[in-house]
Amino acid sequence: MRKIMNAMAVLLLAKTAVAGAAEVDDRLYRAAIFSNRGEVEALIKKGANANHQQNQRSMLGWAAQSGNVNAVRELLAAGANPNAVDAIGHTPVMRAVETQKKDVVKLLLDSGASTQGADVYGRTLAHLAVETDDPAIVAAVLDAGADFNAKDADGLSPLFKTLQNFGERRNEIVALLAKHGVDLNQGSPYSTPLLFAIENQDAQLLKMLLEAGADPNVANESGRRPLHEAVADLALARQLFKAGADPNITDRFDEPLLFSIMNEGRPDLVEAFLEAGADANRPRSDGQTPLGFARDTGQTDLEALLKRHGAVDGDASPAAPATATIAKLAAQPAGTAPHVPSLPRYAGANAMFEQDAIAIYVTSDPVPAVGEETLRLLEGAGWSGGLVAQNPELRHMRFTRSGWTLEVQVSLARGLGNQTSIQYSLLPQR
Incomplete structure (x- = not known):
């Protein structure tokens, strides 16, 4: 009995001790x-x-x-x-x-x-620091060696989080990060710091990033570069060229960006590109040169401008864009090769230029309606394919049939009084 009582006393003391510790x-x-x-x-x-x-x-x-x-x-x-x-x-x-x-x-x-490690959202000490919009906290964390190039779970860098916050002291923090050697090209999967500045029309931020060494040729994961976004703004384009932007980049269809600028009817922008080193003789994939495009679209002012910057005749003539294709067409047995002018096209469209392998038509009807009808007509004629890309001002289609590829681009031609341009380009199928 005594042993039992002693054991109970010990247990009671232990419970009391635990309770005391918990308290x-x-x-x-x-x-x-x-x-x-x-x-x-x-x-x-x-x-x-x-x-x-x-x-x-x-x-x-x-x-x-x-x-x-x-x-x-x-x-x-x-x-x-x-x-x-x-x-x-x-x-x-x-x-x-x-x-x-x-x-x-x-x-x-x-x-x-x-200063290492991340929370369940992938946010590091650096991400949390920039979210405070407090340069003193950011400086303390920088000095302690935190990684300001790390990405969070959404793929965002601390610099990009700083930009997104739109804090009152944002630019002060950006300057601080730049001073400490943070990568100024790190952004997000869908943007870069320079793209962000241009998209938000923030000239001060753009200037700061460029002067601090941001690369004007870095693209986001979909291939968009700062110049693609600034292409309609002469001042921004010149600012990017001054920082080393490449004027010979291509558009989303892998065609020289210079053609997109010419299609906008902006001689001032075309001149800025040429002065920055754009190749005045670089052709598109269908063989057409800038000079040939200017002639086909009736832009005589651009013809003169291109010639002043080294554009030459010969391959730049209206017949040249399709020269190689026409030669192959001529070598085919009679009746086997398609003939562009004989292909179905939008009713009421007027021909600006026609050859066996390339043609340009214009109409005053809107791009979506013209694009939809063109797609229907070509599919009805036995061409296999369809839309490659589209937006409110463009329908890009690609078709194949019997060893031939037909590229069709329906787009808003600002240089032609905002008419809709329909371009057919025929190429041997690779």
Whole structure:
């Protein structure tokens, strides 16, 4: 009986001790958030656990989030883990940064808190720092060695998060990142910092990025470059050319961008491209040269401009774009090769230029209606294929039949009084 009584007494004492420890730890939780100097230290001496977790967060995490510098200092002195993570992957210094507790941020970083790691959303200390719109916090995290080129779960860099935030001190933070050597070309899967500046018509940001060394030729994952977005703005285009943008890039159809500019009826933009080094003789995939295009579309001012920048006759003549194709057509047995002028086309469209392998027609009807009817007509004539790309001002189609490829582009021709241009180009199938 006595043995049983002794065992019960020991068990009771143990339960009392556990309850006492739990009470002390609970008091430590409150002290971490609200205490004055010395309270945390006193509770530690009474047996409180400096690494105790409450609601899946460490005492240091709670103290850091609340900005309790005294509690943070006393917990660190008692051996609290400065890198303990909470339920969403935040360390104490991440909590301090997120709540903009500058003194705690400095204390934790000076005490060796890690700048590495990410939360469950892929956000690093660097991402959290830029979201504060506070250059002082960003500078502290930069100086501590955090990786400002890391991507979060959405593929966004800290720099791009800075741009997206549109904070009052955004440009100040961008300048700070540039000064510390952060990659100014890191953006997101769908954009780059320069593309972002152009899309948002932010001339000051664009100037800052270019002067800091951002590359004007870096594309996003779909191949879009800054010049593609600035192509209708003469001032932006010149700014990009001054920074080294390549004027010989291609458009989304892999054709020289110069042709898109010419199609807009903007001699000033064409001249800017040519002055920046655009090749005045580089042909499209169908063989047509810039000079040939200018002649076919009746843009005599562009003809003169192109010639001043080295465009030459010969291959640039109206007959040249289809020369190789016509030769192959001539070599075919009679009746086996398609003849572009005989192909079905939009009713009421007027011919501007016709050859065996290339033709251009114009109509005043809108692009969508012309494109839809052209597609229907060619499919009805036995051509296999369809739309390759489209937008409100363009329908690009590709068809094949009997060893031949027919490219059809229906587009808004601003240089022709906003008429709709229908271009047929015939090529031997590869």
